[in-house]
Amino acid sequence: xxxxxxxxxxxxxxxxxxxxxxxxxxxxxxxxxxxxxxxxxxxxxxxxxxxxxxxxxxxxxxxxxxxxxxxxxxxxxxxxxxxxxxxxxxxxxxxxxxxxxxxxxxxxxxxxxxxxxxxxxxxxxxxxxxxxxxxxxxxxxxxxxxxxxxxxxxxxxxxxxxxxxxxxxxxxxxxxxxxxxxxxxxxxxxxxxxxxxxxxxxxxxxxxxxxxxxxxxxxxxxxxxxxxxxxxxxxxxxxxxxxxxxxxxxxxxxxxxxxxxxxxxxxxxxxxxxxxxxxxxxxxxxxxxxxxxxxxxxxxxxxxxxxxxxxxxxxxxxxxxxxxxxxxxxxxxxxxxxxxxxxxxxxxxxxxxxxxxxxxxxxxxx
Amino acid sequence: xxxxxxxxxxxxxxxxxxxxxxxxxxxxxxxxxxxxxxxxxxxxxxxxxxxxxxxxxxxxxxxxxxxxxxxxxxxxxxxxxxxxxxxxxxxxxxxxxxxxxxxxxxxxxxxxxxxxxxxxxxxxxxxxxxxxxxxxxxxxxxxxxxxxxxxxxxxxxxxxxxxxxxxxxxxxxxxxxxxxxxxxxxxxxxxxxxxxxxxxxxxxxxxxxxxxxxxxxxxxxxxxxxxxxxxxxxxxxxxxxxxxxxxxxxxxxxxxxxxxxxxxxxxxxxxxxxxxxxxxxxxxxxxxxxxxxxxxxxxxxxxxxxxxxxxxxxxxxxxxxxxxxx
Numbered sequence: 286x287x288x289x290x291x292x293x294x295x296x297x298x299x300x301x302x303x304x305x306x307x308x309x310x311x312x313x314x315x316x317x318x319x320x321x322x323x324x325x326x327x328x329x330x331x332x333x334x335x336x337x338x339x340x341x342x343x344x345x346x347x348x349x350x351x352x353x354x355x356x357x358x359x360x361x362x363x364x365x366x367x368x369x370x371x372x373x374x375x376x377x378x379x380x381x382x383x384x385x386x387x388x389x390x391x392x393x394x395x396x397x398x399x400x401x402x403x404x405x406x407x408x409x410x411x412x413x414x415x416x417x418x419x420x421x422x423x424x425x426x427x428x429x430x431x432x433x434x435x436x437x438x439x440x441x442x443x444x445x446x447x448x449x450x451x452x453x454x455x456x457x458x459x460x461x462x463x464x465x466x467x468x469x470x471x472x473x474x475x476x477x478x479x480x481x482x483x484x485x486x487x488x489x490x491x492x493x494x495x496x497x498x499x500x501x502x503x504x505x506x507x508x509x510x511x512x513x514x515x516x517x518x519x520x521x522x523x524x525x526x527x528x529x530x531x532x533x534x535x536x537x538x539x540x541x542x543x544x545x546x547x548x549x550x551x552x553x554x555x556x557x558x559x560x561x562x563x564x565x566x567x568x569x570x571x572x573x574x575x576x577x578x579x580x581x582x583x584x585x586x587x588x589x590x591x592x593x594x595x596x597x598x599x600x601x602x603x604x605x606x607x608x609x610x611x612x613x614x615x616x617x618x619x620x621x622x623x624x625x626x627x628x629x630x631x632x633x634x635x636x637x638x639x640x641x642x643x644x645x646x647x648x649x650x651x
Numbered sequence: 652x653x654x655x656x657x658x659x660x661x662x663x664x665x666x667x668x669x670x671x672x673x674x675x676x677x678x679x680x681x682x683x684x685x686x687x688x689x690x691x692x693x694x695x696x697x698x699x700x701x702x703x704x705x706x707x708x709x710x711x712x713x714x715x716x717x718x719x720x721x722x723x724x725x726x727x728x729x730x731x732x733x734x735x736x737x738x739x740x741x742x743x744x745x746x747x748x749x750x751x752x753x754x755x756x757x758x759x760x761x762x763x764x765x766x767x768x769x770x771x772x773x774x775x776x777x778x779x780x781x782x783x784x785x786x787x788x789x790x791x792x793x794x795x796x797x798x799x800x801x802x803x804x805x806x807x808x809x810x811x812x813x814x815x816x817x818x819x820x821x822x823x824x825x826x827x828x829x830x831x832x833x834x835x836x837x838x839x840x841x842x843x844x845x846x847x848x849x850x851x852x853x854x855x856x857x858x859x860x861x862x863x864x865x866x867x868x869x870x871x872x873x874x875x876x877x878x879x880x881x882x883x884x885x886x887x888x889x890x891x892x893x894x895x896x897x898x899x900x901x902x903x904x905x906x907x908x909x910x911x912x913x914x915x916x917x918x919x920x921x922x923x924x925x926x927x928x929x930x931x932x933x934x935x936x937x938x939x940x941x942x943x944x945x946x947x948x949x950x951x952x953x954x955x956x957x958x959x960x961x962x963x964x965x966x967x968x969x970x971x972x973x974x975x976x977x
Contacts, residue, residue: 346866347895
């Protein structure tokens with residue numbers, strides 16, 4: 286069996302430890318405490334660098350290794366979500382056996398561990414894997430992550446919700462492949478994949494329109510303000526344009542991407558200027574207030590990962606500003622969404638984007 | 652202050668029973684007072700029960716260990732008592748590093764003088780090994796103790812001392828069975844690090860203060876007629892996970908222990924009931940990770956894992972507590 290990622294447990298060298306301890310997340314007092322637990326007392330004002338020299342030369346056991354791993358762990362940065370819809374005759378048993386196929390496949394060639402849980406019409410495939418980032422210092426290269434793919438079944442379609450990560454893409458592709466195979470075996474028909482994309486629309490105005498509809502149609506929410514917009518100009522960004530030599534000469538200087546931050550960005554004259562020059566929105570961040578008493582203000586973000594084609598659609602709940610009944614205002618600091626909130630608002634985002642997508646396509650189609 | 656004349660005898664016992672086996676040597680004289688040189692201590696002299704020394708395997712400098720021997724009854728180990736002892740020791744260590752009077756008495760040579768560390772050596776003089784020592788030590792206010800910058804004070808409580816005694820008695824028993832050699836033919840093992848190289852040849856290295864606080868202790872021994880050369884790893888954690896042993900095996904591989912025909916023994920000092928099973932599982936896991944070719948399989952099979960026999964219940968160098976602190 287060959288592997289590209291290596292084993293999941295290995296002993297770090299003193300140099301690895303030395304480098305890892307330099308990180309600002311490892312505080313001087315953390316190091317003093319570490320030594321104290323071993324029965325070594327040092328000055329409270331000992332220099333961090335000196336403590337690092339000392340500890341990195343000591344023998345560290347597995348529990349020490351875990352301790353360090355815990356300190357350096359990335360606080361679970363919320364990955365963006367995306368979804369895909371498969372249309373066709375799909376039965377519960379197809380979903381089940383597709384999940385089993387993916388599970389067997391992943392278990393066969395790696396350390397990934399997979400669980401499949403079915404609840405009602407929803408099946409969750411949860412993959413725990415070790416993510417590597419070789420641009421970081423040795424001890425921070427590995428992190429254990431999970432990737433959850435939710436498969437929601439309804440009449441004649443399944444919706445697959447997944448994180449917009451490399452792993453999410455890899456697994457969902459496998460899952461789609463397995464589902465297509467299952468359905469084809471059974472009914473002889475191909476499944477149609479549907480995902481949000483504005484590739485078919487070349488008009489900049491309609492592309493922006495999609496976002497405008499989306500942000501105004503989040504169920505139970507009232508739009509507050511748009512805080513950030515990223516725009517892209519297809520005319521300059523598209524590679525075809527540059528095939529003609531004279532065009533290239535004429536466009537010696539050009540801007541094809543711009544980010545606008547502030548309040549009420551869509552109403553600003555800068556935005557309308559860019560808009561009139563053929564720039565369209567491909568990423569938007571906005572605040573919306575949940576309707577009802579003492580409900581929070583929520584910050585959302587949606588974007589097309591590929592701005593030129595408007596494909597690779599992702600969305601994310603950036604956080605919540607809770608309502609403070611004492612001051613009768615929203616809190617100033619943002620808190621991260623809990624899993625429950627994330628799931629709830631994620632569905633709103635998904636529905637609003639589907640709605641905006643079909644509206645834009647409809648107006649275009651006449 | 653020098654308390655009773657018995658301290659010298661006690662120091663010799665502790666040295667013979669324990670530290671000789673870890674290759675620490677004792678500096679004459681025991682149990683003396685020397686001049687305080689720090690005005691903020693408000694003292695005239697500091698005491699030294701016993702001073703040990705060894706050559707640090709990495710820096711090659713001589714480390715001195717200014718030791719305070721304390722005996723407590725099991726129930727009388729209190730935060731206040733530990734705090735008071737540590738406070739006094741921290742001051743002694745601060746002065747010892749700069750006091751001419753201390754250096755005149757103990758320093759073997761000005762050349763290669765490393766530093767003076769403190770060691771609070773706390774054992775029980777009755778039969779109830781006190782489990783609460785670490786908890787009491789944790790309560791000690793580090794502001795009260797005030798270890799000076801660049802100084803270090805080590806604390807060996809009843810359980811660590813017990814563990815050291817267990818290792819010594821295991822070595823003695825193995826030696827009686829001709830399964831181990833005496834201190835002159837073994838060394839504590841220090842791998843070359845990336846940021847530090849072991850000084851001199853690999854033999855005759857002491858167990859440093861740091862290595863005695865580590866999760867495991869490695870001894871390398873020479874061959875005899877009835878014993879091939881090899882390593883003994885004393886493993887101090889309870890071994891309730893497979894992962895910790897995969898980690899240990901990786902460490903052993905890293906230290907090149909598998910590369911020759913060494914005899915490899917892993918001896919558990921205080922294992923949980925599953926430790927040995929977990930260790931065997933870790934071998935399988937390790938083979939699975941790296942591919943189980945026959946050579947590696949043979950290496951794994953040759954590792955002997957067993958638990959040491961804990962004969963002694965508690966370390967009590969002299970039957971009657973000579974120096975009872977509350």
